[in-house]
Amino acid sequence: MALVIALLLLLAKMGELKKLVEEGKMKYIGLSEARAYQPRFIGENLEKNKVLYNPVSNLAIKHGCTVPQLALAWLLHQGDDIIPIPGMFE
Structure with missing residues (x-):
């Protein structure tokens, strides 16, 4: 259940980041320390x-x-x- 919640939160954040890219406020969505x-x-x-x-x-x-x-x-x-x-x- 915790994994499902974490994935849903990640998807929500990615959606918000995508909006910022579309609005021209960000160039790219990147990962930091992802490994x-x-x-x-x-x-x-x-x-x-x-x-x-x-x-x-x-x-x-x-x-x-x-x-x-x-x-x-x-x-x-x-x-x-x-x-x-x-x-x-x-």
């Missing part, structure tokens, strides 16, 4: 992603910031229509 698990941190994916992560980590160290701060700065410089929403979780 069932983290495949990029499992097995061989982890090793492949370390190759990508390490240079970014070194660049952050060079600029005296953290990787998330560097990523946020990069997003902010992508254009006037980008509004990053920083957050934190444990």
Whole structure:
């Protein structure tokens, strides 16, 4: 029953978001942190992603910031229509 209620609430929210897109108040409907698990941190994916992560980590160290701060700065410089929403979780 709880799942049915959750799905109904989600559908209602999506309907409201769709209206905002149709009215031109939003460009897109997106998902944030939507995942069932983290495949990029499992097995061989982890090793492949370390190759990508390490240079970014070194660049952050060079600029005296953290990787998330560097990523946020990069997003902010992508254009006037980008509004990053920083957050934190444990």
